[in-house]
Amino acid sequence: ALDDGRFDSAYEHYLTRGATRGFDPHAAFSEGWYLDRNPDVAEAVASGRYLSGYQHFLSAGLAEGREPHPLYSESHYRHLNPDVDAEIRAGRITDAYLHLVAQGLAEGRRWKTEDEQARLRAVATRLAEARLDELLATGRVLDFTPPERPLVSVLLVLFNRAELTLGCLESLARVEGLGFEVVVVDNLSTDATPRLLDRLRGATVVSNDENLGFTRGANQAAAAARGELLLFLNNDAEALPGSLPAAVDRLTSTPEAGAVGGRVIGIDGLIEEAGSIVWRDATTGGYGRGEEPTSGSVLYPREVDYSSGVFLLTRRETFERLGGFDPKLAPAYYEETDYCFRLRQAGLRVLYEPRAVVLHHGSASLRGDTELARLLAKNREVFAERHNEALSEALPAGRENLFAAGDRRRFRGRVLLLDDHVPLEVLGGGSPRTREILHALCDLDYFVTFFATNPLPLDVWAALREMPEPNLELVHDVGRPDFTAFWEERRGAYDVLIASRRHNLQCLLDEGFDPEAEGVRLIYDAECVAALRRQAQLAVLGPDAPVESDVALDDEIALARRASAIWAVSSAEAE
DSSP, X not given: OTTTTSOSOHHHHIIIIIGGGTOOSSTTOOHHHHHHHOHHHHHHHHTTSOSOHHHHIIIIITTTTOOSSTTBOHHHHHHHOHHHHHHHHTTSOSOHHHHIIIIIHHHTOOOBHHHHHHHHHHHHHHHHHHHHHHHHHSOOOEEOOOOSSOSEEEEEEESSOHHHHHHHHHHHHTOOSOOEEEEEEEOOOOSSHXXXXXXXXXXXXXXXXXXXXXXXXXXXXXXXXXSSEEEEEOTTEEEOTTHHHHHHHHHHTOTTEEEEEEEEEOTTSSEEEESEEEOXXXXXXXXXXXXXXXXXXXXXXXXXXXXXXTEEEEEHHHXXXXXXXXXXXXXXXXXXXXXXXXXXXXXXXXXEEEEEEEEEOOOSOOTTOHHHHHHHHHHHHHHHHHTHHHHHTSOOSOGGGHHHHTOOOOOSEEEEEEESSOOOGGGOTTHHHHHHHHHHXXXXXXXXXXXXXXXXXXXXXXXXXXSOSXXXXXXXXXXXXXXXXXXXXXXXXXXXXXXXXXXXXXXXXXXXXXXXXXXXXXXXXOSSOHHHHHHHHHHHHOTTSOOSOOOOHHHHHHHHTXXXXXXXXXXXXXX
């Protein structure tokens, strides 16, 4: 057909012939899955606005952050192909997926998430099964005898996967310093779950004679709870030490908080969710997905759209007052999203607490399953209709909106501050002053992102204890070479950019940064005037002494004048 001129390209043939016959354009795009996952696109194709889902994806879906295939993840492709990641960070490649389609497939590059995650899940499952076999072969029991008045009721809804449930229960058995009870609803499990539950002491167990699904099972568990607080915890998740107390502390110390979620780490060791986003079209996404667990972007508390039922803490009184999870969303999906939106309607907030951490095994991937797609589409429609007014104020799906959509709080302004290192007290130099600047800006109700241009090895949690909370994001692990890529992802997010120290301002401007074109106010924090420091050194040490810098005063002044404002450390340097 191409040779005889009936079609100008394979792409034209696909749009006019292949898509209508159910074909995929290539291995990295699934037409049927994309349409199932995006009912609005399916409707647009059916009405003739697009010839195929692939045409929509290329023209709009890619920019909106929609996924092209159940087994594709940009972060995973970049992780598997470090050279591609380096090119993107350097700004020489604009998009990982476009690279995959243009070159990666032909070069035979690895890209499927399931390849790696299935292997990891298989290994983790074998280890979990060995632990379960050991428990069932011995007389060992798990003691969850609760106090007379438990503060927290931990709620588990089960259907099979006894080996994963054991890991969850063992993580709860390690919790210290917190009075809690365990309430289990078993939805007619057919594996070793009943035998495992026989090994529990002090837990409340509700056994159903049918599978009620998560939504109704969770409501059942809540009805049987006695605690002041309810923690919905997936049975395939393990809470790390300190997680429950951290979440409880955040909820109980914040009267206007309605729920608290945590940092969810997936089977691949990367962030699965650090709070979640609901876009204008009612689709959802985990904030920070694919990031390292210690990335600065996921280590500060925020107010979020919702947190998933993998780990969700709320007050029992509030849950009961709002009627629990809506049975209309049974058997599962969107029930916790709907609950969090109803919390906001009641004047309460949903908070993300980074110190609460869970490891999420996750079941075998069902993202391409037709039944799952049907349930998601059905419940998304129910959710969208119910919360239409709130969704009209949400941002449209897109990578450019991730940062803004990840935090619902409103500030006086947003500031990006560039300096060499995270300003720890032990470093001396200008670090104590920089740290005081951070505290002052946060006290004035600015949100501040601190970007370390030359990062040092760091105990990040110790560093965070020296910094203001919760208005500070500490980007401690990126560095100057990746600043351009960082700025591309955050463009439009900041009102003010503060460049501390002459060389940081010089590098910024040398790379073509134009504050007027970027719509940001540029402030130069001089930290010191190098020429004056040089004069003082020469006066003390003599004209032949080595000095830190030989920059001319006129050059420093010319550089400083390119900023809209200048901060100096003394009145003498200011003059």
